[in-house]
């Protein structure tokens with residue numbers, strides 16, 4: 141067991157990071173809490189952390205198998221994964237395949253419309269500012285990342301999106317959009333971090349359009365747990381053990 145007791149490095153809205161006896165390795169614990177609209181809306185359900193941790197674990201392994209650098213190392217328990225410590229780039233990268241959420245509101249395009257190409261947006265990771273959308277000039281003046289690093293993130297983000305579009309399509313799910321975060325590992329390589337699940341992406345049933353992700357919570361659609369369980373079932377190939 142790598143984890144030191146009481147060695148909490150950081151506690152966020154949905155996850156806790158623990159240090160371990162190896163400074164290059166952390167443990168990421170997924171909480172049962174759900175938040176939306178910059179934590180103005182709060183909820184939780186028992187088992188949510190374990191479901192998301194296991195979904196993320198399977199997806200990270202799939203990406204790694206296809207050559208994408210990921211921070212994931214192994215599953216430590218149903219709700220904890222062992223990860224490489226990353227120095228995070230303070231940018232959230234959103235890749236969109238169909239119109240939903242803030243894009244619907246910002247551009248007035250109806251929800252669900254397919255985009256002619258994956259649309260990339262950058263957001264400045266700053267809770268106190270509500271994670272504002274930024275452009276490349278903003279990123280330059282804030283010195284969040286160099287142009288070369290942004291180009292690298294863009295290429296990696298598009299690659300992850302392309303892999304996951306197919307992965308989910310094969311499981312009868314439409315990947316509407318996804319939020320990704322990247323960081324530097326101890327060897328100086330850019331690596332995909334954070335999580336990849338129904339908290340950080342929009343996943344709709346391919347046939348019916350049913351929303352399976354966190355929008356059930358955001359939009360008060362009900363049966364949030366059932367939505368996450370459906371994502372798990374399609375990703376894992378079997379129902380979650382309760």
Ligand code: 5GP
Nearest residue numbers: 234240241242243317318319339340341342
């Ligand atoms: P939108 O900008 O439409 O609200 O979100 C676009 C995508 O990024 C959605 O899949 C959404 O779940 C994800 N996303 C954007 N910002 C955040 C965030 O701060 N936290 C989480 N969990 N997901 C986010």
